[in-house]
Amino acid sequence: MLRPSAADAEWSSVDLPHDWRLGMTPSPDHQHPKDYAKAWQGFFPTGVAYYRKLLSLDRGPPGQRTSITFDGIAGFSDVWFNGFWVGEMASSYSPLSVDVTEILRAGDEGPNVVLVRTDCREAEGWWYEGGGIHRHVWLDTWSEIHAVSDSLHVRTPVADRERAAVAVQVEVLNESPDEAKIGLVTVVKDPETGQEVARTNTDSRVSVSSCGMVTLATEVQISNPKLWQLGKGGLYTLEAHVVDVVSTHFGVRTIRRAKDGILVNHQWTKIFGANLHQDWSVFGVALPDRVIEQKLELYAELGVNTIHSAHHAPTRELIDHADRIGMLLLLENRQFSTASSSLEQLRWLVRRFRSRPSVFLWGIENEEMDYQGTRVGAGILTRMVKEIKSLDPDRDTIFGGVVAFDDKSYYSITDVVGMHYRSFFGVLDVAVDYVQDKPHVLDEEGHYASVRGVYQYDKERAHAGSFSHLGEVMMDTPEPASNAALMPPDFNITGNIASDLTTAYTHPKVSGTFVWTALDYIGGPIPLRWPATTTSYGSKDLLGLPKDYYWLLRSLFRRDEPLVHAFPHWTWPGREGESIPFRAYSNCEEVEFLVDDVVVSRERVNTGLVVVLDGIKYAPGKLVARGYKDGKAVAEHRQVTAQKPARLMVDTDRSVLSVSTGGNIDVAFLRIAVTDEQGNLISNAANRIKVTVKGEGYLRGTHNGDPSTDNYTCCETFQAFNGFIGAYVASGSSPGVMTVSVASDGLVGVEVDILRFAVTVIPASTIANKEHISNTP
Secondary structure: OOOOOHHHHHOOOOOOOOOHHHHOOOOOOOOOOOOOOHHHHOOOOOOEEEEEEEEOEOOOOOOOEEEEEEOOEOOEEEEEEOOEEEEEEOOOOOOEEEEOHHHOOEHHHOOEEEEEEEEOOOOOOOOOOOOOEOOOEEEEEEOOEEEOOOOOEEEEEEEOOOEEEEEEEEEEEEOOOOOEEEOOEEEEEOOOOOOEEEEEEOOOOEEEOOOOEEEEEEEEEEEOOOEOEOOOEOOEEEEEEOOOEEEEEEOEOOEEEEOOEEEEOOEEEOEEEEEEOOOEHHHEOOOOHHHHHHHHHHHHHHOOOEEEEOOOOOOHHHHHHHHHHOOEEEEEOOOOOOOHHHHHHHHHHHHHHOOOOOEEEEEEEEOOOOOOOOHHHHHHHHHHHHHHHHHOOOOEEEEEEOOOOOOHHHHOOOOOEEEEOOOOOOOHHHHHHHOOOOOEEEEEEEOEOOOOOOOOOEOOOOEOOOOOEHHHHOOOOOOOOOEOOEOOOOOOOOOOHHHHHHHHHHOOOOOEEEEEOOEOOEEOOOOOOOOOOEOOOOOEOOOOOEOHHHHHHHHHHOOOOOOEEEEOOOOOOOOOOOEEEEEEEEOOOEEEEEEOOEEEEEEEOEOOEEEEEEEEEOOOOEEEEEEEEOOEEEEEEEEEOOOOOOEEEEEEOOOEEOOOEOOEOOEEEEEEEEEOOOOOEOOOOOOEEEEEEEEOEEEEEEEOOOOOOOOOOOOOEEEOEOOEEEEEEEEOOOOEEEEEEEEOOOOOOOOOOEEEEEEOOOOOOOOOOEEEOOOOO
């Protein structure tokens, strides 16, 4: 494994990032950790995998140093370089950087061999965590006198429309054999033009001994700065010139606490938040940068202004995109411990992201029930708060609390009181009155399971429906599962999801709420049993397609946009004359229902939900739900009875891709629907659909959004689930045209839609002295 040999052909070639577990078939028969629910990891197998890379490197100019940085390796990992064991990491979510300067081979000494062992047999979380090298890998070079990694810290102690004071601090390490004198030059560039807007030089040079470190600090003034804003972003670039140049993005903005929201640049807003897991459909946990962007775009479309990275550090690429689009972030620490390795991971998290304008809150722990409210837990929490404040005095701290109300002192340790499911359990008023001198945030709330296009609980497929009762969803489930839209009246938890979330997001003493969750994610299925492999908590499925529940959240997050969404669909062959249970989500005052232009019901909206108690008699044709405010029609939802399946319809999120280079592929998403001749969705269609790609690109994967599927890998033909499949296509390494066609033998008179992708070169942003490590033969 340490040198090239005849056995090299036994290795499989893969591209990084890579998740080997997603290519395996989930099964309840796989081995899992003791006392750990198999369903939590989606019934995927665990195990040990090795990755190897041959690297030809130059030694570089005298004094150059070289390291390899792994942004994330699933489970427990060990790294060897040319036979030397050089490092380990016991978390999937923290980076591992190894300096290989003295042991690298250059020129005719032969290629360098990087060997990585990944072990995911023990779980770190209770969700699907993937396997392998699932984040980017970087080859870094720097001079002997250089800025310490992640030490550049940018603050804006003064930030208004007239002036910004930008405080800069950076640590410099001297790894040369001699004492050196160094200075600091800082340059600020405009977020739109890239032009220099401010510069400062330190008057004196500072001496730093061999193997010594010094901290340099300065302040830059910006006149009439452009403010970073919610939903808009607005970034400056700061360059710190020492010997090498290090840079970071930052934003000029202020965030202050308020009991009923937050003040961003002195403007009040409520936190309309949502939790986010890192995985996604055909990629598992190894997401291309574009897919990370796509997921944030889905959140922004919903009306989310803040994301909670549940329950670990996110990728750097997610932070980058949140900065660009003006999305706030609550970043959560993974390991609640004062062990040296855990504290080091916490320090890394804070140091790396403390300068970013999107980051406004540090989450220290999540549902550590064994320790919340205890002396030991209080000691750990206090120590971790001190660590954070020593590195970042500007941002607040929070923890995800589910303890009983018997230890006020534990809640008082962090700046913000974090609460889970207080509205769900009907005790929100008690919770916010318990600790009255601090702002409150529901960092998890909702807990609603449903499957797109499913209305009643399907026991065989383990599908929760939009009309499911909690008791039904819990059938044959060893642990409690989820509330759904309705519950038995004698159940001791709040009645339905609409009133729960309406209370949570509008409560006058709550700064904001994070719904669990906006998107489905792999693992943690509800109900907690086979064949479910994906959770159903999201308002959208793993294709990003909305469920009925999505429209409830949108009506809450975008209250200034009148909305009505009626469900179920209006295609029920064989049920003519039957009464169909009907509901609607709306932020209007009343909703009127019409069948073929005849009013059949008009109902008041009650905390976002309309229930037609007697249902609506089904007759093929047109159903309209019309929303009213102040007696005027302001919103409408139309549904038409679909005829027989006739064609496929395709749309895509992008038409131009960049050439895939350096271990980062560019992708586009295709949504493929089975419709009748007029384009009406066939809501129960299960046709097998073939996706073919020709030219400069390839099919990256297909999925149908079914949470009980056992197939997440790439295949050309995939069965539709309730009318849809989705496909990701990736660009190749050369400019050109990619042609995508879709077809289904099961449809009569199908039209084949052809989409053309002009694959053009779009320069990526450059990172000085840094490059991807991609293929791993």
